[in-house]
Structure formats: C-alpha cells, structure tokens
Amino acid sequence: MATNCKDYDFRQIEPHWQSFWEERKSFRADNSSAKPKYYVLDMFPYPSGAGLHIGHPEGYTATDIIARYKRAKGFNVLHPIGWDAFGLPAEQHAVKTGTHPATNTAANITNFKRQIKALGFSYDWEREFATTDPDYFRWTQWIFLQLFSRGLAYVDERPVWWCPELRTVLANEEIVDGKSEVGGFPVERRNLRQWVLRITAYAERLLSDLKDVDWPDSTKRMQEAWIGRSEGAEILFALEDAKLGTLKIFTTRPDTLFGCTYMVLAPEHPLVEALTTVDHRAAVDVYKKKAAAKSDLERTDLAKDKSGVFSGSYAINPVNGARVPIWIADYVLMGYGTGAIMAVPAHDERDFEFAQKYSLPIPRVIAGPAGDEKLPYTGDGTLINSPGYDGLAWPDAKKKITNELAARDIGKATVNYKLRDWLFSRQRYWGEPFPIVWVDESDYAKAKAARSNTLPENPVTFAEGGKKLFALPLPSGALPLQLPDVQSYLPSGTGESPLANVPDWLEIWLNYETGAALPASQPKPAGDAWLRGRRETNTMPQWAGSCWYYLRFLDPKNPDAFASPEALKYWGVPDLYVGGAEHAVLHLLYARFWHKVLFDLGAVPQAEPFTKLFHQGIILGEDGEKMSKSRGNVVSPDAIIASHGTDTLRLYLMFLGPLEAMKPWSMKQIEGVFRFLQKVWRECVTAEGGVNPKISADAAEPTELTKLLHETIKKVGDDIEALRFNTAISQMMIFTNALQKAPVASRATVLAFVQLLAPFAPHLTEELWERLGEKPSVQNAPWPKFDPTRLTATEVKLVFQVDGKHRGDQLVPVGLTQDQAMEIARANPRVAPFLAGRSIRRVVFVPGKILNVVTQ
RNA sequence: GCCCGGGUGGCGAAAUGGUAGACGCUGGGGACUUAAAAUCCCCUGACCGCAAGGUCGUGCGGGUUCGAGCCCCGCCCCGGGCACCA
Incomplete structure (x- = not known):
C-alpha cells in the first residue's frame, strides 16, 4: 500500500517504504540461484562514536545504485554490510570511563545502523556481523593459525613507540610532533616482542598479480612503489684486515664498480664494532649514539644534510684491488638490502653529496651524451675508466660484471624489495587474542609429536629471562579464544597488554590435544596432555578483521568453516569494491596477502580478492575545506534527511560531480535536485493525490518524447555501468523537462522513466510505481530496454566550417554525400559569403558531423 | 626532491580530436497571484554592435592537425602519495 499523501511528503514516504523492504526482506541474497551473481561491496566501516559523516553515504549510495540496477538487470546481488569493530577509540574510551569496550562498541553500532537504515540502502541485513563477534574472530584466529603453521608468522623484537607517562604503546598515527597525541607527553622507541607476518615471501606475487586486477592506475602504482622491487647484485668486498672476513653490499649498479671510492655502513651494522679502529672509536661511538636517538622522522628530516664518520678501516674493490675507505653514515638504512653500500659518488646523488662534504674522490665511470659533463650523472651511457669494460652500454656491463663476480663466487644477481614484513601485534586489549601459548622446549616436543601438522617446520621461539620459549598454537577446535574481563584497560607497566594482568587467564594448564585450559593456580589436571603454559598477551591489529570480511559475507552463519566451498564457488570475490583511496596500500595489500595464503591453502578459488576497485572522492565543506x-x-x-529526505540526499551526492573527484558540498545546489524530485512527483501525481490525467495507456505522446525516453534508457544504463552517476542524473533531468512540456504521455513511458530513477531515488519511485497502478515493488520490475531503431534519427545537424571556423549549421538528411553537403553549404546564406571568391583547397567531410572547407 | 591527479562561466560541472559551457545553482526580466511563496516562460562567458552579426575565450608559452579543452614539448599554480630503498 502506498501512502496517501497529496504532495511529495518524503517524511511519510521514506519510512513507509523502508519498513516495506524490511518486512519483506526485499534484499535478501540467496546462496543458491540460477541467476548470475553480482557481489558489490563497500569498505568495512569502523563504527566511531561520532556517527556517520557525509563521506560514508557517498560511496554507499554509489554501490546501492549498482546493487539495485543489477537486481533489475536479472542478477542475484550480494550487497552486505558489517562492522570493523575492534580498534583504538573504543579502547581509549574504556581507559577513560572504565566501561568495557564492547559496551561502547555496541552502542556505536546501533547508532551507525540507525543512520544507515535511514538512508534506504538495500543491504542484506541478515548477513551483518562485527569483527568483534566471537563467531567471526574465531575464523580470524583460524586464518592466523594457517599462517603460523606455514611458517609465515614469527616473533621478533621490534622498536615501537612507548609513552612512559601514559604507560602505553602508541601507534604511529598517535604521535604528533614527537609527542603523544593525548596529553602531549614525550615518547620513546622501545624494543618489544612483536608478532610479524612474512608478507615479503609474497612480494613478487603481490607485485605481478596487479596486472590482473581492474584498479585505478594510481593505486596500482602506489602498491608497486610500496613493494619497491629492484634488481641488482650482492657483492662481497674483502676487508683489508682479512681476519674480519668480508663485507656484503647490495647495489643496483654493479656496472659502476670502478667508480666506487668509499663504502658506507649503517650505524647499526654488525661489523661497525669490529671495523672501528682505536683512533676512530670515540667519534664512531658518539655518532652511533646520536643516530640511535634519532627517530625515523628525524632521520629523514635531516636528510638534506648528510653526516658520517670514518671507521679507520678499508675494503678491497674486487675488480681493481683498490683500497676503499669504510665510512659509517645514517643515510644507509639497516633495514634495506644488506645495510651496507659501495658508494659511487659520480653516479648517485646521495653519494655525491656525501663525497663532496667529506672531500672524497668522485671519478666518472659512465659517459653521458657528448658535452654533458655534469656530475652526479644518473642517466644512460657507456662505461669509461673501467679497464676491460670501456665502451660497453651500462646494462650490458651490469650483466657482464655480475656474471664474472658470480664466477669468482663473490657476487650474485639478487632482487630486493622495499616491502618489510608486517608488524602484526599490538600491546592492547581490544583486539583478537592470539591463539598461542608459550611453553618450554620439552613440552613443545611432546605436543609436536601429536600435532605436527599444525606446527611450522621451524618452531617459533623467543628467549626471555634466559629461557627459550616455544609458541604452541591452540588446536582449531578450541577457537575462539575469547578476551578475558580485565580490571583496568591500561597496559601493564612492562609494556605488555592489559591481558598480562589477568593471571588466571594468562598462566594456565593447557591440554595440547583439545586446547582446554585451566588456571595454573589450580592443581594440574590428570592426564599426559596437560602442559604448563603462558598465553600470548599481544592482540592482533585492526587490519586483521578487515583482511577477510568479504569472504565471511558469503556464508556468515557457517559454524564449520569461514565459508562453505559452495558459497565460495558461487559468490567468488566482490565484482566491485568501493572505498576511500586512503586504503590504497595498507588494507588492500594486507587483504591481498591473506587471500593469496588462503588461495595457496586451497581455501579460496581465486588468487586476487578485489577484481574491480573504485575510490570515491572526498566531500569538502561549503567553504571548500576538508x-x-x-x-x-x-x-x-x-540533518539533510530531516530537511530534504534521503532520496534528495542520495541524488545530490551523486549529482555533485564525478564519483572519484574531490568536491565541495553546497546547500544551495541541493535545492536543485529537490526541485527535480518534486517535479517528477507533479508529473505523475495531481494536487489531490490522483494520477496526473496527462498520463494514459493510449496517449499519443510526441515522438520526440518517446525517442528521448529511449536515449535516456541507454544513457542512464551506460552511465551506471561506468559509475558516471552525475551525467545519468543530468539525462533524467532533461527527460523530465521534456515530459513536463509534453501535453500527454503514455503510461509505459512514465513507468519506464520511474524505473530508471528507482536505483537513485528508491523511496519516491516505489510510491509512484504503485500510484501509477503497478503492483509493488518497482525493485522487482526488469530494467527497461531501449529500442536501437528509435535512436536513429532521419535528420542530423551538420556543422559548416570554413578554414576551421564555425560558420553555420543546418538540419540535413542522414546519409548525405560530400558533394550534396557542399551544395547545401554553398546555398546556406550564412556560409556562402565566406566561400564567395575563394578557391577551395581541401574539403573535410565527417558525415553527420561536420563539413570543413579549407580555402587558399 | 621524486611519483601521481587536476586547472573550463559568478558557482558545481558537461564535452569518442569535430558547434566549448549540456544539466544544475546563482542573478536579471516577465507570467500567474489582492500579495507572497511555489510554479511556468525568456535571458545569463567576455568584448564590439540598434540589430543582423562579428571578434576573443578551456592556467601560461610553443607545436602537431583541415580542426585541439582533449594529442606532443616546456613552464606556472593547486591537491594527493612517497620520503636518503643503494
């Protein structure tokens, strides 16, 4: 039943149709269907306390239009939503108020859900879940165990930000100007035990598979740059003091080996100690200390002014036996390559700058184009001053020298990546606990005998207090491992998470076969399978839950698997993924990594998770500022829903400009689309609420209107497919203007138009559809088809140009020859004067478009 | 510094190498109304002209082309990303 309002009363209409959809579960996606599937996904929202901001509905409206359009096109559409609900703000709130983060999170989800429902999106609410649901994070933990057993997870001491005042570990984004964001307290680097995922093992595939996905080029380039592949060679330099062994360096330019005049070690390089001679020890120690105190940020801030100290030692250049001084400088990073370089100042900007500062020789070994004598020279060229290789093009020399070094067993071609392994733990409460228990060596050996298939080839170990501990995973049957209640959400003073303060959860008797656990304070249970263990106190980062949620949507209630093989096969991966460009690297790279691991396990059928990706732009305030x-x-x-209705909001968000563009909000412009919807209403409904009498089944509407309808069907369909919603709306406005001017219109025409508008303004169109005498709902009606024969005109406007200048135009029959067109041009009173008395040099004729007469 | 993306009326924006400014907003004029709102009609890039019409015009300077907002080269400005990656 439609409402009975007389004018366009969105306050009545919108809630009415929202409950209609809700009651009928109109947007439920069935896991078995003969229809082709279409999976359209929004990026997982974090339900913040601030509620929805205008950027959310922008992307969500776009995907909702696609979802509704695809349903009308006969697809079985999966359009789900859920909550990325672990995370820092809830924990900070808990620290402040003492309430459990789950309470706050639940309240935020309720609010987000209310707001999203008021926007009328066609989500399948039966598939909703949050990453904090034990039924969900059980599988997050399960996936971690798969990574663990494949040797892709390990433990390492890593530097993290620690704030002594707040007694907490802080994320990078919580540090502002070297101080804690909260309170402005000083922070320091501290080495803490961290879980790390071996994403670098997938670097090559993460790079090469980018060619298979339909993503914005800019995003692909950002991932490429992040992975940062470079081909070069590792070369061993002998040390002058032979008993110290050799120095291994990485270079992308082995061809410049003859131009190497010094070596540089990162201050943290293990050989620094041994290579520093007595005379230089004091200076080196001071330098090392200074470098260690610098944060990453400071180190890069000071990038403009290079610094370093001489170690007092020398290496031997393997190609010419030259004695090369070894320097220590922080412009070389321990984390990349081997932490040591051969410096070739003539052909590297950084080495050049350094060599100039410390007066080191800068011999040229690559010749550029004649006359280009400027150094440093990093361009293309051939070798000079390199006995035995002079005249070779550098790429050839690179291969030749690498091969020769390899033959002498002092070098080999290698590939290096900028990508680092993924620091996967947080010293926090509000995250997924790791399903890991630390045990001693003999207990590990015992468990290994029974559970070898769940353990990595090489055990994950960690030395603490002189004891070597072994990481034993819980059996998957014991998942989910839930968070215990805690007294305080502040971390323990040692830098461990608040979980370290719950002794009965932490110190346990563990049954390694079942995963059952009892507090260690109780007597050891009977049976051989019980071990003494301490649980892992780290929790997973927020990325974990958002790494695979798109798979759980396929089969969200499944108790036996993260999704059934049937569901995985039928739905596959999202056909369209829409979200902000701020996730271009981290989320999208991490999710690709996990997906590939699952693919290697045979757990998912395709190698890439997101085949087509689109970034919506940012909406600025009315002042043009963020x-x-x-x-x-x-x-x-x-506020907009209250004042103008959600159909107007949706339409306006899409009319603002291209979806991907950054664009300012305007309260004045929204009136325009509001007027448009009111006009559509008036064309269909009289002031008394009846059907507009100009609409009838047998109306002899103007043929231009029919033609325009078919053009509109085509354009709106094409534009939706290409996510060009702004021009689709323009076209519908053009149609509405024509409809208004037409004295009569056929019911079929009006109905087809209502259908075109339905994905954009679903509430209004449901109402009109029923008032025009159709059975609800417009969502069920198949998408209108355009008739190509209606699109072909018999007459077209031909533009006349003389010497490239517009001199007139005229309606002409289609299929004109050039000669006929010339004749018409000569006869055209506007064109003729420009042709009079000139000789024609050339005529360019594009049928149906243009006739350009080029004169002398 | 390097890598991307973008500069079009008073404003948001349209334009497979083929009439630049569709559509919407704003502003001006008119119709309807006792009046107002709403609605409808006309005009709304700049300059010249009574008009017909003409000239100029897509950040700046060149180029390719019969024809360039679109392609090429060199600049300027704005936005985003990366940050000594050897």
Missing part, C-alpha cells in the same frame, strides 16, 4: 569539527563545516546526513 570537513572537520574545528572548522564547523561538517554536514550531517541526519
């Missing part, structure tokens, strides 16, 4: 509370330019979806 929306923010402090600027006071924030637009709330709630």
Whole structure:
C-alpha cells in the first residue's frame, strides 16, 4: 500500500517504504540461484562514536545504485554490510570511563545502523556481523593459525613507540610532533616482542598479480612503489684486515664498480664494532649514539644534510684491488638490502653529496651524451675508466660484471624489495587474542609429536629471562579464544597488554590435544596432555578483521568453516569494491596477502580478492575545506534527511560531480535536485493525490518524447555501468523537462522513466510505481530496454566550417554525400559569403558531423 | 626532491580530436497571484554592435592537425602519495 499523501511528503514516504523492504526482506541474497551473481561491496566501516559523516553515504549510495540496477538487470546481488569493530577509540574510551569496550562498541553500532537504515540502502541485513563477534574472530584466529603453521608468522623484537607517562604503546598515527597525541607527553622507541607476518615471501606475487586486477592506475602504482622491487647484485668486498672476513653490499649498479671510492655502513651494522679502529672509536661511538636517538622522522628530516664518520678501516674493490675507505653514515638504512653500500659518488646523488662534504674522490665511470659533463650523472651511457669494460652500454656491463663476480663466487644477481614484513601485534586489549601459548622446549616436543601438522617446520621461539620459549598454537577446535574481563584497560607497566594482568587467564594448564585450559593456580589436571603454559598477551591489529570480511559475507552463519566451498564457488570475490583511496596500500595489500595464503591453502578459488576497485572522492565543506569539527563545516546526513529526505540526499551526492573527484558540498545546489524530485512527483501525481490525467495507456505522446525516453534508457544504463552517476542524473533531468512540456504521455513511458530513477531515488519511485497502478515493488520490475531503431534519427545537424571556423549549421538528411553537403553549404546564406571568391583547397567531410572547407 | 591527479562561466560541472559551457545553482526580466511563496516562460562567458552579426575565450608559452579543452614539448599554480630503498 502506498501512502496517501497529496504532495511529495518524503517524511511519510521514506519510512513507509523502508519498513516495506524490511518486512519483506526485499534484499535478501540467496546462496543458491540460477541467476548470475553480482557481489558489490563497500569498505568495512569502523563504527566511531561520532556517527556517520557525509563521506560514508557517498560511496554507499554509489554501490546501492549498482546493487539495485543489477537486481533489475536479472542478477542475484550480494550487497552486505558489517562492522570493523575492534580498534583504538573504543579502547581509549574504556581507559577513560572504565566501561568495557564492547559496551561502547555496541552502542556505536546501533547508532551507525540507525543512520544507515535511514538512508534506504538495500543491504542484506541478515548477513551483518562485527569483527568483534566471537563467531567471526574465531575464523580470524583460524586464518592466523594457517599462517603460523606455514611458517609465515614469527616473533621478533621490534622498536615501537612507548609513552612512559601514559604507560602505553602508541601507534604511529598517535604521535604528533614527537609527542603523544593525548596529553602531549614525550615518547620513546622501545624494543618489544612483536608478532610479524612474512608478507615479503609474497612480494613478487603481490607485485605481478596487479596486472590482473581492474584498479585505478594510481593505486596500482602506489602498491608497486610500496613493494619497491629492484634488481641488482650482492657483492662481497674483502676487508683489508682479512681476519674480519668480508663485507656484503647490495647495489643496483654493479656496472659502476670502478667508480666506487668509499663504502658506507649503517650505524647499526654488525661489523661497525669490529671495523672501528682505536683512533676512530670515540667519534664512531658518539655518532652511533646520536643516530640511535634519532627517530625515523628525524632521520629523514635531516636528510638534506648528510653526516658520517670514518671507521679507520678499508675494503678491497674486487675488480681493481683498490683500497676503499669504510665510512659509517645514517643515510644507509639497516633495514634495506644488506645495510651496507659501495658508494659511487659520480653516479648517485646521495653519494655525491656525501663525497663532496667529506672531500672524497668522485671519478666518472659512465659517459653521458657528448658535452654533458655534469656530475652526479644518473642517466644512460657507456662505461669509461673501467679497464676491460670501456665502451660497453651500462646494462650490458651490469650483466657482464655480475656474471664474472658470480664466477669468482663473490657476487650474485639478487632482487630486493622495499616491502618489510608486517608488524602484526599490538600491546592492547581490544583486539583478537592470539591463539598461542608459550611453553618450554620439552613440552613443545611432546605436543609436536601429536600435532605436527599444525606446527611450522621451524618452531617459533623467543628467549626471555634466559629461557627459550616455544609458541604452541591452540588446536582449531578450541577457537575462539575469547578476551578475558580485565580490571583496568591500561597496559601493564612492562609494556605488555592489559591481558598480562589477568593471571588466571594468562598462566594456565593447557591440554595440547583439545586446547582446554585451566588456571595454573589450580592443581594440574590428570592426564599426559596437560602442559604448563603462558598465553600470548599481544592482540592482533585492526587490519586483521578487515583482511577477510568479504569472504565471511558469503556464508556468515557457517559454524564449520569461514565459508562453505559452495558459497565460495558461487559468490567468488566482490565484482566491485568501493572505498576511500586512503586504503590504497595498507588494507588492500594486507587483504591481498591473506587471500593469496588462503588461495595457496586451497581455501579460496581465486588468487586476487578485489577484481574491480573504485575510490570515491572526498566531500569538502561549503567553504571548500576538508570537513572537520574545528572548522564547523561538517554536514550531517541526519540533518539533510530531516530537511530534504534521503532520496534528495542520495541524488545530490551523486549529482555533485564525478564519483572519484574531490568536491565541495553546497546547500544551495541541493535545492536543485529537490526541485527535480518534486517535479517528477507533479508529473505523475495531481494536487489531490490522483494520477496526473496527462498520463494514459493510449496517449499519443510526441515522438520526440518517446525517442528521448529511449536515449535516456541507454544513457542512464551506460552511465551506471561506468559509475558516471552525475551525467545519468543530468539525462533524467532533461527527460523530465521534456515530459513536463509534453501535453500527454503514455503510461509505459512514465513507468519506464520511474524505473530508471528507482536505483537513485528508491523511496519516491516505489510510491509512484504503485500510484501509477503497478503492483509493488518497482525493485522487482526488469530494467527497461531501449529500442536501437528509435535512436536513429532521419535528420542530423551538420556543422559548416570554413578554414576551421564555425560558420553555420543546418538540419540535413542522414546519409548525405560530400558533394550534396557542399551544395547545401554553398546555398546556406550564412556560409556562402565566406566561400564567395575563394578557391577551395581541401574539403573535410565527417558525415553527420561536420563539413570543413579549407580555402587558399 | 621524486611519483601521481587536476586547472573550463559568478558557482558545481558537461564535452569518442569535430558547434566549448549540456544539466544544475546563482542573478536579471516577465507570467500567474489582492500579495507572497511555489510554479511556468525568456535571458545569463567576455568584448564590439540598434540589430543582423562579428571578434576573443578551456592556467601560461610553443607545436602537431583541415580542426585541439582533449594529442606532443616546456613552464606556472593547486591537491594527493612517497620520503636518503643503494
């Protein structure tokens, strides 16, 4: 039943149809269907306390239009939503108020859900879940165990930000100007035990498989740059003091070996100690200390002014036996390559700058184009001053020298990546606990005998207090491992998470066969399978839950697997993934990594998770600035829904400009789309609420209107497919203007138009559809088809140009020859004067478009 | 510094190498109304002209082409990403 309002009363219409959809579960996606499937996904929202901001509905409206359009096109559409609900803000709130983060998270989800429902999106709410649901994170933990057993997870001491005042570990984004964001306290680097995932093992595939996905080029390039593959060679330099062994360096330019005049070690390099001679020890120690105190940020800030100290030692250049001084400088990073380089100042900007500062020789070994004598020279060229190789093009020399070094067993071609392994743990409460128990060596050996298939080839170990501990995973049957309740959400003073403060959860008797656990404070249970263990106190980062949620949507209630093989086969991966460009690297790279691991396990059928990706742009405030509370330019979806309705909001968000563009909000412009919807209403419904009498089944509407309808069907369909919603809306406005001018219109025409508008303004169109006498709902009607024969005109406007200048135009029959067109041009009173008395040099004729007469 | 993306009316924006400014907003004029709102009609890039019409015009300077907002070269400005990766 439609409402009975007389004018366009969105306050009645929108809630009415929202409950209609809700009651009928109109958007439920069936896991078995003969229809082709279409999976369209929004990036997982974090339910923050601030509620929805206007950027959320922008992307969500786009995917909702696609979802509704694809349903009308006969697809079985999966359009789900859920909550990325672990995370820092809830934990900070808990620290402040003492309430459990779950309480706050649940309240935020309720609010987000209310807001999202008010926008009328066609989500399948039966598939909703949150990453904090034990039924969900059970599988997050399960996937971690798969990574663990394949040797892709390990433990290492890593430097993290520690704030002594707050007694907590802080994420990078919580540090502002070297101080804690909260309170402005000093922070320091501290080495803490961390879980690390071996994403670098997938570097090559993460890079090469980018060619198979339909993503924005900029995003692909960002991932490529992040992975940062470079081909070069590792070369061993003998040390002058032979008993110290050799020095291994990485270079991408082995061809410049003859130009190497010094070596540089990172201050943290293990050989620094041994290579520093007595005379230089004091200076080196001071330098090392200074470098260690610098944060990454400071180290890069000071990049402009290079610094270093001489170690006092020398290496021997393997190609010419030259004695090369070894320097220590922090422009070389321990984390990349081998932490040591051969410096070739003539052909590297950084080495050049350094060599100039410390007056080191800068011999040229690559010749550029004649006359280009400027150094450093990093361009193409041939070798000089390199006995035995002079005249070779550098890429050839690179191969030749690498091969010769390899033959002498002092070098080999290698590939290096900038990509680092993924620091996967947080010293926090509000995250997935690791399903890991630390045990001693003999207990590990015992468990290994029974559970070898769940353990990595090489055990994950960690030395603490002189004891070597072994990481024993819980059996998957014991998942989920839930978070215990804690007294305080502050971390323990040692830098461990608050979980370290719960002795009965932490110190346990573990049954290694079942995963059952009892507090260690109780007597050891009977049976051989019980071990003494301490649980892992780290929790997983927020990325973990968002790494695989798109798979759980396929089969969210499945108790036996993260998704059934049937569901995985039928739905596959999202056909379209829409979200902000801020996730271009981290989320999208991490999810690809996990997906590939699952693919290697045979757990998912395809190697890439997101075949087509699109980034919506940012919506700025009316002042053209980024929306923010402090600027006071924030637009709330709630307020717009109250004042103009969600159909107007949706339509306006899409009409603003191209989806991918950054664009300012405007309260004046929204009136335009509101007027458009009111006009559509008036064309269909009289002031008394009846059907507009100009609409009838047998109306002899103008043929131009019919033609325009078919053009509109085509354009709106094409534009939706290409996510060009702004021009689709323009076209519908053009049609509505024509409809208004037409004295009569056929019911079929009006109905087809209502259908075109339905994905954009679903509430209004449901109402009109029923008022026009159709059975609800417009969502069930198949998408209108355009008739190509209606699109062909018999007459077209031909533009006349003389010497490239527009001199007139005229309607002409289609299929004109050039000669006929010339004749018409000569006869055209506007064109003729420009042709009079000129000789024609050339005529360019594009049928149906243009006739350009080129004169002398 | 390097890598991307973008500069079009008063504003948001349209334009397979083929009439630049569709559509919308704003502004001006008119119709309807006792009046207002709403609605409808006309105009709305700049300059010249009574008009017909003409000239100029897509950040700047060149180029290719019968024809360039679109392609090429060199600049300027704005936005985003990366940050000594050997």
